[in-house]
Amino acid sequence: MNLWKRLMCACRRRSPWLFHMNSGSCNGCDIELVASLSPRYDAEQLGVRLEGSPRHADILCITGPVTKNSVGAIRTVYAQACSPKAVVAIGSCPATTNVFIDSRTLAGPLDKHIPVDVFVPGCPPRPDAIIQGIAQAAAILAERGMDTPQAEISIAAPQAAVHHEVQP
C-alpha cells in the first residue's frame, strides 16, 4: 500500500459524513440519531457531519421498516451517494420490520433492496450504539479501497415495488 492510499484510508475513517433517511420509521430512531450529535454524545469528535444531500454523504443512516412507498426513494438515494459508501440500518425496523411485521404496506426488511453494512439493533437503539455503528461503518469505508468498485444497483424501475396486491 503506498502512501497516498494509506492517507486516504485514514481520512475516510476519520471523516464520515451522514445522510439520514427515514423509510417510515416511528420517529424514535430519528430522534436518537439526532441525540447522538447533541452535546451529550457529540459524534462530531469522530468527524461526523450531518449532510443535507446524499451526494455529499459517505454513510447512509436509514431508519424505519421500509414502506412500499419509500423503496423507490431508498434506491434513488443509494444510487446518488458517491462510492465508497456504506449503509447503516438504525433500529430493529430496517433489520426485521420489527413490530410492523406482516403489514401489507411494507416492503422490508432493508437488505432486500440495498446492501447493508452495519445493523444497529434496538427499538430505538441508544445513541452510543448508533455512534458505535457509525464508527464501524467508517472503518468498513476505509477498507473499501478505490480499486474495489462497489455493487451499484440500477434505479431503472424504482417504483416497481409500489404496485402491490392489496389483500382482501
Next chain:
Amino acid sequence: MNLLTALARLLLFPGLLFAVPAAWFFLWVERKAVALMQGRIGPPFMQPFYDFVKLLGKTTPPRTGIGGLLMRLWPLLAVSAAAGAVGMLPVLPASGGFEGDLILLLALLELPSVCIIAAGFTSRSIFSEIGSAREAALSVSYNIVFLLAIVSIAAAQHTFRLEALATMPASPLLWLGIAALLVCLPARLHLNPFSLPNAEQEIYSGPMIEYAGPELALWELSHGLEWVAATGLVATLLAPHITLWWMAVLLFIALSFLLVLLLSTLAAATARLAIDTTVRFYWQCSLLFAVLAISSALLMRLRS
C-alpha cells in the same frame, strides 16, 4: 526581481503555501468554537484536512441534464479567485513587486460569491436555485455597505493603493469603516445569523446540493480561503505599521485568528434570520452607517 517577489507573494506568503493550511485551520476554529459554545468537544484539529482528502478520493455519480464542464468550472474559478485575493493582501511592508490595487482585490473577493450563485443556477436543482436566489439578494444588500465602507477608507487616504491603505494611521474614520466591514463579514462568509444561502435545515445544502467528490472539496477549500481573505483584509487595515517583517506576519496571523474567533462566537450565539429581515437589516441600519462613514470621509477630504 519584481516577477520573483510577485510569484513569492502569490505562492508562498500570504499566497497558497500559507493560505491553504490557514484556510483549513480557520475552518477548524469555526467548527471548534461552535462546539465549545454548545458544550461539546468538537472535531479534531486535522478535521478539515481529512474532509478535503476524503472528498478528493470519491467518485462523482453522473449528473444527467446538467452542463458538466460549467459545473466543474465554477469551483475552480472560486478557489483561484479566493487564493488570488489572499495573495494580494498587503501583509509584508513594502515588499515591492506586483502591487494590485483595491479594486482588483475587491473584484477577486467578490468572485467566489458570484460563482456560488452561478453554480446554483447551473445545477438546476430547485433547492440550489432557492439558495442562489438568496445569495444574490444577500450579496446585493451587503455589498453596498461593504463597498461604501472600503471606499470611505480609500477616500480618506486619497488612494486605492493597498500598501498605502495598510499603513494608514488609526483615525476615528478608519474605525468607522472597519466596523462597517465587520458588519458585512458574517453575510459574506455565510455565517449565522446570515447563513441563508446554505441554510441546512431549510434548503439542504443550497447551491452545493448537486456537487460531490473533488468538486465539493474545492468548494470547501474556497470557503476556507474566503475566510482567510476576508479576515485578512480587516486584519491588514487594523494592524499598525510595522517595519519588521516577522512582527508584521505574526500580528497579521494573530489579528485574523481573533477575528475568526469573534465571528464564530457570533455564529454560535445566534440563530438564522429570515431573508427579508436580513435584507432590511443591511438596507436600513448598516447603510446609514456606511453613508455616515463615506460622507465624513468626503468632508474631511474637502477640508484638507
